[in-house]
Amino acid sequence: MVKVGIVGLTGCSGCQCEILNCQDALLKLLTLVDFALFPLAKDGEFDGELDLLFVEGSVSTFLDKEKLLKLREKAKILVAVGSCACYGGVQAQRNDEAELEQMIREVYGKWELPFELFKPSPLSDFVEVDYFLPGCPVDKKQFVYTVASLLNGVKPFFPKLPVCHECKLSENECLLLKGVPCQGPVSYAGCGAPCTAKGVGCQGCRGDCDFPNHQEMLSLLTQRGLSYEDAVKFLKVFRGNSFKVRGLNEKGA
Amino acid sequence: MEFHIDRAKVLPKANLWELLEGLKKRYKLIAPVKEGEKFAFREISDVSSVELNYTRTILPPKKFLLPYRRERFSYDPETMEFKSSFKAEEQVIFGIHSCDLHGISILDSIHLKENPDPRYLEVRRKTILIGISCFPDEYCFCLSTGTAFPDGANWDLFLTDVGPDYFVSIGSPKGDEIVLTFKHLFREIEKEDLELYKRSTAKKKRAFNEENLPDLERISQLIELEYDSPVWEEEAKRCLGCGTCTNTCPTCFCYTSVDVPDLTGKEVKRIEFITSCQYPYYSLVAGEHYFKPTRTSRFRHRYYHKFVGYPYQIEKLGCVGCGRCTAECPAGISMVKTIKRLRGVDEKELREVTE
Numbered sequence: 001m002v003k004v005g006i007v008g009l010t011g012c013s014g015c016q017c018e019i020l021n022c023q024d025a026l027l028k029l030l031t032l033v034d035f036a037l038f039p040l041a042k043d044g045e046f047d048g049e050l051d052l053l054f055v056e057g058s059v060s061t062f063l064d065k066e067k068l069l070k071l072r073e074k075a076k077i078l079v080a081v082g083s084c085a086c087y088g089g090v091q092a093q094r095n096d097e098a099e100l101e102q103m104i105r106e107v108y109g110k111w112e113l114p115f116e117l118f119k120p121s122p123l124s125d126f127v128e129v130d131y132f133l134p135g136c137p138v139d140k141k142q143f144v145y146t147v148a149s150l151l152n153g154v155k156p157f158f159p160k161l162p163v164c165h166e167c168k169l170s171e172n173e174c175l176l177l178k179g180v181p182c183q184g185p186v187s188y189a190g191c192g193a194p195c196t197a198k199g200v201g202c203q204g205c206r207g208d209c210d211f212p213n214h215q216e217m218l219s220l221l222t223q224r225g226l227s228y229e230d231a232v233k234f235l236k237v238f239r240g241n242s243f244k245v246r247g248l249n250e251k252g253a
Numbered sequence: 254m255e256f257h258i259d260r261a262k263v264l265p266k267a268n269l270w271e272l273l274e275g276l277k278k279r280y281k282l283i284a285p286v287k288e289g290e291k292f293a294f295r296e297i298s299d300v301s302s303v304e305l306n307y308t309r310t311i312l313p314p315k316k317f318l319l320p321y322r323r324e325r326f327s328y329d330p331e332t333m334e335f336k337s338s339f340k341a342e343e344q345v346i347f348g349i350h351s352c353d354l355h356g357i358s359i360l361d362s363i364h365l366k367e368n369p370d371p372r373y374l375e376v377r378r379k380t381i382l383i384g385i386s387c388f389p390d391e392y393c394f395c396l397s398t399g400t401a402f403p404d405g406a407n408w409d410l411f412l413t414d415v416g417p418d419y420f421v422s423i424g425s426p427k428g429d430e431i432v433l434t435f436k437h438l439f440r441e442i443e444k445e446d447l448e449l450y451k452r453s454t455a456k457k458k459r460a461f462n463e464e465n466l467p468d469l470e471r472i473s474q475l476i477e478l479e480y481d482s483p484v485w486e487e488e489a490k491r492c493l494g495c496g497t498c499t500n501t502c503p504t505c506f507c508y509t510s511v512d513v514p515d516l517t518g519k520e521v522k523r524i525e526f527i528t529s530c531q532y533p534y535y536s537l538v539a540g541e542h543y544f545k546p547t548r549t550s551r552f553r554h555r556y557y558h559k560f561v562g563y564p565y566q567i568e569k570l571g572c573v574g575c576g577r578c579t580a581e582c583p584a585g586i587s588m589v590k591t592i593k594r595l596r597g598v599d600e601k602e603l604r605e606v607t608e
């Protein structure tokens with residue numbers, strides 16, 4: 001039987017909960033795979049080889065790092081689940097604005113700690129990641145589709161279309177046109193645009209779409225009342241340290 | 254028996270609701286409704302929700318002919334047995350504006366001329382199209398594209414508001430059948446009705462503001478000659494590549510497909526979904542090569558297809574002047590303005606010179 005592992009590093013466990021919410025799919029999966037390692041849902045240790053490993057959370061402590069490196073050795077396929085694992089998550093949004101020492105002093109009141117900490121980082125800073133499933137939390141349908149594809153030897157297909165694609169095809173009124181800040185035009189679709197359907201601008205939780213035009217996005221956000229600095233911070237919430245303003249003057253743009 | 258199709262009838266406005274009720278009993282009835290500040294074509298359960306005065310819906314009625322996400326077939330990868338769950342329903346789409354009827358006629362040419370798509374054909378056979386007259390807002394330019402009034406033979410009935418009544422043009426035998434079925438609701442046209450009809454046509458023409466209309470004279474040639482114009486890059490700079498302009502367009506037809514297996518791997522569904530030439534992914538081929546590698550090339554591509562490509566394919570422009578691509582563009586990019594800039598003539602100046 002295919003051995004599957006689902007583990008969390010530094011994060012809120014929301015993505016693992018979302019996986020547990022895939023009830024119908026999980027029932028079917030129980031007859032097809034062995035959830036060998038799933039500490040959130042199952043007691044017991046497992047130290048063997050894994051065919052499929054899903055990792056949630058960012059790498060923020062030496063424990064995260066050790067766990068990740070060890071599991072990577074044992075896993076044939078590693079999938080980063082959720083925006084923390086893919087990009088570092090919301091906890092990484094100001095990584096470029098302060099030194100680690102400054103952050104640690106702010107949080108713990110001192111610099112000397114009995115263990116090693118890092119700036120929250122994506123898995124790919126430490127190990128090779130085979131597939132990325134961003135989202136805060138991960139989208140249930142995309143999770144099931146990924147599992148179904150990988151179990152059957154098919155490469156899952158994720159075109160990095162902008163959120164506007166799903167928003168417009170759901171026939172939502174455009175929030176940007178109504179003056180509401182929305183990151184849809186530069187963000188990676190796949191969520192089904194639930195935020196804009198409820199009148200909340202896209203927060204970009206799934207990161208960048210292909211060749212995003214950040215330059216124009218920033219100017220549209222400033223025209224909707226945000227200062228340039230706030231507009232940049234808005235885009236950085238989920239894009240974390242990987243964020244840099246991209247526009248027309250680079251390859252593919 | 255003499256074969257005879259009436260060309261037009263009059264429907265007193267008060268009778269419209271009974272007509273809609275009657276249609277709803279017989280078919281799946283689709284019509285525009287108001288939701289918040291927007292309009293959308295929806296399946297109707299209560300005819301009083303049908304909106305008769307609207308400017309434009311976000312998505313064109315195309316979505317009821319070609320769903321944005323559709324299953325082509327499913328198969329068992331072991332036995333290679335194919336199944337299709339496709340089923341077309343008898344439907345009436347009511348309240349379509351002239352531009353969107355022309356849009357459907359373009360889709361008909363695309364999907365039925367060469368290599369007819371049997372599924373599209375079946376949907377079209379089972380669909381009755383009933384149009385309604387409208388007045389332009391600042392984004393409409395159907396007068397320039399020659400689509401301000403219904404034409405051709407792809408629609409069934411067209412209702413023109415002439416005051417107390419609708420002047421009902423009959424476009425097909427199916428339309429004639431509807432009039433016959435509900436003949437107690439219609440009356441014969443009289444000379445005055447014809448006068449009113451002509452007047453309403455003239456009134457619509459006068460409602461356009463020339464500032465909002467592009468000059469589409471020899472547009473294919475213009476676009477081709479201006480291939481290297483700096484206007485493309487200047488406009489593309491603001492383009493987000495969000496795909497809204499093609500996703501809302503009544504004539505765009507591009508789609509992509511992906512095979513989605515179920516967990517057991519026993520059933521694979523081929524899912525087709527609409528895509529846009531404004532996405533880099535659209536032109537991505539093996540080896541990470543992009544046929545349209547720059548934003549400028551993707552931006553220009555849409556204008557090329559609309560004004561050069563479609564004329565080659567179907568001998569019609571690919572734009573019906575509905576204004577959606579401009580009204581919905583989050584970056585405020587205007588098709589009419591781009592065309593005016595490409596022409597490079599300050600029209601006001603020109604008018605002054607010639608006057």
Ligand code: SF4
Pocket residue numbers: 163164165167168172173174175176177182183184185193196201202495497583
């Ligand atoms: S609301 Fe946001 S996601 Fe939707 S079309 Fe407008 S910009 Fe795009």
Ligand code: SF4
Pocket residue numbers: 491492493494495496497498499531578581582583584585586
């Ligand atoms: S709707 Fe506007 S911003 Fe979006 S792809 Fe089209 S032209 Fe570009």
Ligand code: SF4
Pocket residue numbers: 498501502503504559571572573574575576577578579588
């Ligand atoms: S190109 Fe724009 S104006 Fe022309 S038909 Fe399409 S959406 Fe309407």
Ligand code: SF4
Pocket residue numbers: 499502504505506507528529530531554555556558559
């Ligand atoms: S190539 Fe672009 S403009 Fe032409 S039909 Fe396809 S999406 Fe529409």
